[in-house]
Amino acid sequence: MGYVRKAIEDRFTGLIDMSDQARLSEASRHQAFLSRGLAALAAQIEHPCSDRVAATRVFDGQDDQGLDSIAVDFGTTRSRICLVQAKWSDQNKGGFGEAEVHKMFHGLELMLDRNFGRFNRRFQPFVPDIERAYDSGTPKITLVLALMREAPLSDGVRELIRMKQEEQNQVVRDMVEVKVLDLRDFHRAILGDAAAPKIDAKVQLECFGQESTPYKAMYGTMTVPDLADLYEEHRRGLFARNIRDSLDESDVNSKIRETLREEPEHFWYFSNGITMLCESIQSIGRALPGKVGNFQLSGVSVVNGAQTVSAIYRAFTEDTGAAQDGRVLVRLISLEDCPPGFGDQVTTTTNTQNPIEERDFKSLDPGQVRLRDDFAMLLKRSYVIKRGETVPDPAHGCSITEAAEALAAVSPNARLAAVAKRDDNLAGLWEDHNYQETFGPEPNVFKVWRSVELLREVRAQLQLLREGLVWRADAAAFYGDLLVTHIVYRRLDTRAIEDPECDWATELAKVPDLVRESLSWVLDAIDNEYGTSSHIIAAVRNTERIERVVRAALRKLDSEEKAPELNQDYxxxxxxxxxxxxxxxxxxxxxxxxxxxxxxxxxxxxxxxxxxxxxxxxxxxxxxxxxxxxxxxxxxxxxxxxxxxxxxxxxxxxxxxxxxxxxxxxxxxxxxxxxxxxxxxxxxxxxxxxxxxxxxxx
Structure with missing residues (x-):
């Protein structure tokens, strides 16, 4: 406690804005400062930066909407937003109950609905970065509970967090994760490497093998009970060298636990395994490759597989009988004779390798190969089907991903538009049944390209409209691009869309007026069907909701009733x-x-x-x-x-x-x-x- 308090006082005194606390007593003001300092430190742990920058990330105070600090990063593949709620306690009992959970998720929902005016002035400088993160694709959002305590959260609070997180991730898969930072985490972060305990442990590997050139390493299978015992003894100290700690509440963790409970015998095949770095590895007794080997590890740290280890522990403690048959592949890498920095290279590389995605297999589909050839021969344009290839300038072609989005939007089945919006990488669309429905058995190159042109034009018109829209209307224009495209397509004459001689330019000229009308009816339908406090993002990404909204909007459009004026608040x-x-x-x-x-x-x-x-x-x-x-x-x-x-x-x-x-x-x-x-x-x-x-x- 003393280390953490002193670090906050040394690093953030004079940097954190306390002007709104001037009327408080000195003792109360200092408590508020420590809480804000904890929020700054938490954001700094998640997104390393200088103390001055960390201090500017704090917006705790009136109208903070249950959140205290923020950090936004723009990654090469996905942006990340970190939102912190901090609770300081001199007694190491930082309280976090169900009321705090509701406030935290309410603040998240306001942010997702772009209702930025509800947040205070210290939050406002981050709004352009938040919008940029949205515009680049669905960001990963990490909710961090920064708690000055060691005791775990109550079961009721943990269950409420799980339910709230699940609600968000039903709308957008794997969008929200929750992480708890407690006294031990802050202590370790403040002291740096000195706080990372040197862990010595004995492990047993079944069917082990070894590498000796150029560096020493062992690999083999560990049982779930043995790994659970290892975590029980050393907890988060095991992850001292990892890029990120294990997440207490995450979609990945829940899937790992589910596999261990329901299919423990398959866990070895489904898991990517665990990598541990060790200062040294010594055999205990005689160890023959291919047999069972016992090893003494000095200075061991899990650098890849932290979530797997923590999930194994939780699954084992929750259902010992089911999980005990689980086994997992483990690599032990000794740093004894490695060059300086090699351990950091292992840590970074094992955490950043690109996985094979389902869309990579679809690039081998003969239908996609034919489309690529038709683009070149019939349209004189490029069609990129493999990840890593240079995507052409919009005027000169498109990628398989853009084509899939466009075809999902114009499909008679509105459900596909919702499936496409769930993941930035369109994971749901690449599933076989959805992929077949989206592209069909023999995709027509003219329909594909014209659908892409339509989606681009709808997005361009929505972007223009967004300049004069706020709150729910802005959110509908941004999140609802595929939904609006679906409705616009159904209002166009598309009977000849596959015909090379189709006058598609005439149909595209109708798009601006149709976009304005469609957006008005879409928002009207969402408000009427689900209420003005419902989430726009849910209406466009939930398959049942999007179908209801489409039906309601099309009924109004078909009736030729004048489009309603948007709510004046929008x-x-x-x-x-x-x-x-x-x-x-x-x-x-x-x-x-x-x-x-x-x-x-x-x-x-x-x-x-x-x-x-x-x-x-x-x-x-x-x-x-x-x-x-x-x-x-x-x-x-x-x-x-x-x-x-x-x-x-x-x-x-x-x-x-x-x-x-x-x-x-x-x-x-x-x-x-x-x-x-x-x-x-x-x-x-x-x-x-x-x-x-x-x-x-x-």
Whole structure:
């Protein structure tokens, strides 16, 4: 405890923003600082960075929505978002109950629904990075529980976390994982290699073999009980050299445990095995290759297979009888005569090898080979079917992946569009039955290419629309690209789509209007079928929901009923207009709704604003703050950046102009927030409704 506290104080004092805690007692303020420091340290463990950067990742406080810090990484294959909730305790009893679980997942859901305005000003600088992570594909999201405690979470809390995680991963496979960092993890992270215990252990390998050139290694089979005992004795110390620790709650772990419980005799065949590095390996007694060998290991660490080891332990403790017959392949690599850095190379390489995917087998399908030839001969374009090949410029061709997405979208079976949206690598579409339904027995090159052109055009139109959309409409336009494409396709004349002479350009010209109508009806259908608080992402990735939404939207389109106007909360323009209908300043001052001297926060409202202003606001935190005065008439905001007085709209316009050069009107009452209460627009509307008055034009 002392080590961790001192490290937080030494590393983060003066770096973490504590300005919102100024009214607390010194003792309470220090407790809040330690909790925020723990959040910074947790984000730093997951995403290494300097102390200064880690401190800026903390947004704990009012309107943190149950989350305390964030880190966003853009990987070559998949972006990753880390969200931390931290609980400090001087008694090493950091509490984390069911209420905290609900808050944490509620914050995640707000973020997934792009309802960024619900988060405080310290969160806002990360929104452009979050959007970039979304736009590059479904990110991996790690929820980190940073707890100053050693005791495990209660069974009830663990079960609730599992259920919540399962709900998210039903919508998008393997999107959310949960990790617990406790006192031991922070202690080890702070001390670095010095905190990693040197573990000596005896192991037994069945049917063992060995390598002696160029370096010494042993390999063979260990039983599940032996591995469970090894983990029981040394716990996470076994993973000191691993790139990442074992995940307490993950989809992979659950599958490993399920295999051990239901098919223990097959576990050796299904598992990739475990790799351990050792400072030295010594035989105990006479060891003959091919027989049972006993070995004394010095300085052992699991560098690949941490999840397998921890899952084996949990499965064995949960159902000893079923799991005891499990066996797993183990490699022991001795570093005795290895060059410096070799162990790190082993660790990195064994954790980054590219697995063979189902789509790799589909590249051998004769139908795909014919498509590639037809693209070249009939279209004079390229069709890439193997991973690793250079994908052509969009005008000159496409890949098998893009073709699969497009064909899934235009399939008569809307379910395929949902299957395609579940995984960025389209794992579900490559399953044989889905693949056959998507491409058909003899895919037609003209239909494939025209479907790709349609999907591209729909996405381009949705991207244009998103500039003026917020919250659920923005989420629907982003996540619903395949859903909207499906509906648009069914409204086009596609009878001759396989004919080389088809006038496809005429059909594509109808797309912009159809996209606008389809998006309106899709959102209307989602709201009516599942409610305005339902997850957009679930409607487009759940096979049952997407079929219901398609049916409802097509009924409205077929009726030729005028497309509904989007909810005013979903559009920047209508939200601006609504804001002007309520004389918010006069209403709030007359009601005394906001306490004199309250510090307000500015939160960019639209996607263009976030893109243009995020960096400018981050340079000087004072730019996003203003003090409220009930005695200042039409100019109640004293901007912290220059101490001058402004109206909310005048200040919002000035700020955007300074940030980006854009000099346009901006309704300030939907952008300035009273932390923990809402925007000026929301507060004024609440006052009017409470007093029984209808909103009027300013």
């Amino acid at each position: 559009q920047v323009a209508t939200a601006e207009a609504r804001g002007r209908k309520v004389n918010a300043v006069t209403t709030l001052v007359a009601a005394g709704e906001i306490e004199e001297g309250t510090v307000l926060e500015f939160r960019p409202y639209s996607k263009p604003e976030r893109r243009e202003m995020a960096e400018w606001l981050a340079v000087d935190p004072r730019r996003a703050q203003a003090t409220w005065s009930n005695a200042a008439g039409r100019y109640p905001l004293q901007w912290h950046a220059d101490d001058e007085w402004y109206s909310p709209s005048g200040l919002a316009r000035k700020m955007r102009c300074e940030a980006s050069g854009v000099n346009s009107s901006a309704q300030g009452t939907i952008r300035w927030f009273v932390p923990g209460q809402g925007s000026l627009d929301e507060l004024a509307l609440a006052v009017r409704l409470r007093e029984g008055n209808e909103p009027t034009e300013e």
